[in-house]
Amino acid sequence: MTDTFPVDVVVSLLQAASAEQEADVDELLATVSLSRRDSVRIGQELRRLRATSDRWRRRGQELAALFSSARELAQLRDVDELLGRLVERAHDLMGTDVTYLSEYQEDSRELLVRTTLGTVAPSFPGLRVPPGMGLASRVVEGRRPCWTSSYATMTQAPHDSGIDSAVTAEGLVSMLGVPLLAGDEVIGVLFAANRVEHEFAPEEISLLSAFADHAAVVLQTARLLARTQDAADETRHAYGELARHVEAMERASEVHSELTGLVLQGSEASDVATALGRALRCEVTLLDVGRLEEPVATAVDRSRRSGRCTPTDGGYVVAVLAGATLLGALLLEPGEVPFGPVELRTAERAAQITALLNLKQDATIEAEQRVRSDLLADLLSADPERHADLATRARARGIRLDALRSVVVVALPAELRHEAVRGLRRESGLIGEYADHVIALTTDADPAAASTSVHATVGRTVRAPVLAVGAGFSDLDHDLRARIDAASACVGVLPALGLDDAAVTADAYLPYTALFGPGEPRVATYLRLVIGPLLDWDAAHAGKLVPTLAAYLGNRMSPVATARALHLHKNTVLQRLERTAELLGADWQEPDRLFRITVAVQLAHLTRGA
Numbered sequence: 001m002t003d004t005f006p007v008d009v010v011v012s013l014l015q016a017a018s019a020e021q022e023a024d025v026d027e028l029l030a031t032v033s034l035s036r037r038d039s040v041r042i043g044q045e046l047r048r049l050r051a052t053s054d055r056w057r058r059r060g061q062e063l064a065a066l067f068s069s070a071r072e073l074a075q076l077r078d079v080d081e082l083l084g085r086l087v088e089r090a091h092d093l094m095g096t097d098v099t100y101l102s103e104y105q106e107d108s109r110e111l112l113v114r115t116t117l118g119t120v121a122p123s124f125p126g127l128r129v130p131p132g133m134g135l136a137s138r139v140v141e142g143r144r145p146c147w148t149s150s151y152a153t154m155t156q157a158p159h160d161s162g163i164d165s166a167v168t169a170e171g172l173v174s175m176l177g178v179p180l181l182a183g184d185e186v187i188g189v190l191f192a193a194n195r196v197e198h199e200f201a202p203e204e205i206s207l208l209s210a211f212a213d214h215a216a217v218v219l220q221t222a223r224l225l226a227r228t229q230d231a232a233d234e235t236r237h238a239y240g241e242l243a244r245h246v247e248a249m250e251r252a253s254e255v256h257s258e259l260t261g262l263v264l265q266g267s268e269a270s271d272v273a274t275a276l277g278r279a280l281r282c283e284v285t286l287l288d289v290g291r292l293e294e295p296v297a298t299a300v301d302r303s304r305r306s307g308r309c310t311p312t313d314g315g316y317v318v319a320v321l322a323g324a325t326l327l328g329a330l331l332l333e334p335g336e337v338p339f340g341p342v343e344l345r346t347a348e349r350a351a352q353i354t355a356l357l358n359l360k361q362d363a364t365i366e367a368e369q370r371v372r373s374d375l376l377a378d379l380l381s382a383d384p385e386r387h388a389d390l391a392t393r394a395r396a397r398g399i400r401l402d403a404l405r406s407v408v409v410v411a412l413p414a415e416l417r418h419e420a421v422r423g424l425r426r427e428s429g430l431i432g433e434y435a436d437h438v439i440a441l442t443t444d445a446d447p448a449a450a451s452t453s454v455h456a457t458v459g460r461t462v463r464a465p466v467l468a469v470g471a472g473f474s475d476l477d478h479d480l481r482a483r484i485d486a487a488s489a490c491v492g493v494l495p496a497l498g499l500d501d502a503a504v505t506a507d508a509y510l511p512y513t514a515l516f517g518p519g520e521p522r523v524a525t526y527l528r529l530v531i532g533p534l535l536d537w538d539a540a541h542a543g544k545l546v547p548t549l550a551a552y553l554g555n556r557m558s559p560v561a562t563a564r565a566l567h568l569h570k571n572t573v574l575q576r577l578e579r580t581a582e583l584l585g586a587d588w589q590e591p592d593r594l595f596r597i598t599v600a601v602q603l604a605h606l607t608r609g610a
Contacts, residue, residue: 083219087115090190094204098172098195100119101116102189104189111128111129111136121169124169124170133159135148135154135175136189137157138157140186143181143186145176145209147177147200148175149173149197150197151172173194174197174200175193175194176193177190178190179216181216187216187219188219192208269358270286272286275350277332277335280343282332283333284332284333285331287330289328296312296329296331299311300326300329304321307319309332309339312331314334315339316331316332316339316344317329317332318330327359328354369425372397375390375393375394376430376434379430379476379480394430405442405473406445406450406470407441407447408440408442408468408469409438409487409488410455411466411467412458412464417433420466422461424438424454424458424461427454428442428443429441435488438458447472448470448503451505454503455468459501467502468503469494470505471483490506530597530599530600531597531600531601537579549601550605551565
């Protein structure tokens with residue numbers, strides 16, 4: 001006899017088996033007439049079918065979530081962001097306490113914990129796993145999932161004290177690690193871990209492995225894209241550098257051609273700085289070797305030793321050298337064009353051109369100075385034969401002898417005279433060395449103005465005290481020698497009067513020159529002979545006899561006017577005059593003695609002896 005079931009019961013049993021409808025299998029079987037054995041068998045099969053259905057349904061949900069995560073990850077291109085999202089999705093899929101990813105380091109063969117989720121210990125992120133140590137190394141070596149329900153008692157992989165400390169600090173107990181594979185290459189290990197003991201089911205291992213496979217592909221793709229982007233950026237940078245280099249080479253070629261032209265045209269060194277600044281689109285200054293200040297002077301010294309451009313205050317300096325001699329420096333300040341190797345080499349070549357032009361210019365100046373000095377010597381010579389064609393030779397140098405009106409005699413140490421002549425080369429007139437002095441014949445009709453101008457120029461050039469004495473003349477042939485002698489005699493007397501840096505005229509000091517001529521000792525001897533007792537009294541008593549006598553002589557020998565000029569009482573002036581008479585003698589106001597005393601008092605006043 002065949003057992004039959006109502007259709008409704010069969011449908012309900014199938015629905016219960018598929019888990020589409022919650023139903024009690026035993027209650028459904030009780031509604032039909034079955035033996036106990038058959039009811040048990042049918043119930044077991046129905047429950048197995050329902051478990052299988054549940055498992056496949058859950059598997060389908062997991063796969064759906066897996067593919068959804070894979071699609072989302074595939075849209076990311078930044079590697080760091082991708083790693084963070086990858087761990088986040090794995091954490092959601094597995095539902096474990098902690099999820100983290102360790103990246104494999106090819107150079108050191110270590111594993112570096114790059115991204116974590118759920119960790120609390122600060123020592124865990126960035127943890128390095130040495131080769132061959134811990135569960136992670138076993139995953140790398142075997143290229144397959146590895147897990148443990150109790151890390152502390154794990155024996156299948158060697159322990160490391162650093163890893164154990166980090167795991168203990170995090171409180172991790174059970175761990176599952178799966179490899180991230182790109183072909184045969186392990187690029188990392190993905191971990192899911194719990195803070196309690198847990199036996200990882202095959203479904204969990206399979207799920208994390210499947211996710212790791214998808215993630216590895218996406219991660220490797222992102223890395224390749226990043227490398228491609230880096231390569232593209234490097235290529236663009238290389239093209240940019242090449243273009244800049246070509247542009248710099250073109251500028252260097254242009255400035256080299258221009259500098260060559262400057263040499264051929266006989267230009268000056270300053271023109272090189274102008275051409276270099278125009279080519280490099282920056283400010284270039286030609287520095288004088290005698291006027292370098294810190295920190296530029298230190299940078300120039302370094303450039304002098306190395307022969308190369310040296311940085312200073314955002315710019316560069318390069319020494320201008322002729323052998324070991326420093327002729328100056330070029331200062332390059334930042335401009336539109338960045339200073340690269342080509343620009344710096346261009347500046348160094350410009351410094352060499354500057355040195356060449358300086359040497360050429362110096363040679364020209366030296367030759368011109370020798371010619372002018374010879375011309376001056378011939379002009380001042382007593383030999384008539386040396387005067388032949390003087391006017392013609394002077395005109396060839398751009399000098400009109402008939403326009404010269406003043407002579408300035410400059411007293412300087414011998415080692416400074418040559419430099420002083422170079423400094424005066426731009427002055428109009430005839431300049432040269434003669435009889436241990438620098439002689440300047442100028443067109444200035446005012447000897448005072450001429451001496452002032454020459455004194456200022458020479459002082460700036462040699463940076464030392466300068467005595468310049470001017471004298472006018474009307475006849476070049478008959479007056480010049482006499483006026484030079486007068487100015488030279490004045491130069492000899494001025495130091496005795498306390499002057500070592502001044503611009504004066506010979507006529508202003510003519511009385512003293514006539515009395516003493518050149519030679520300082522005569523002045524001191526004269527002072528001691530005429531008013532020595534007054535000088536000694538003032539020195540011993542802090543007195544004012546000499547100043548009072550000078551005021552008395554300067555106020556027409558009037559005691560009242562003298563007292564008014566010195567802001568003293570008349571009786572004080574009379575007392576000082578009485579003391580003067582005691583020291584010099586009662587006849588001190590006799591005309592001859594009074595003249596000598598007047599000269600001596602004036603000399604004492606000029607020499608600041610009073």
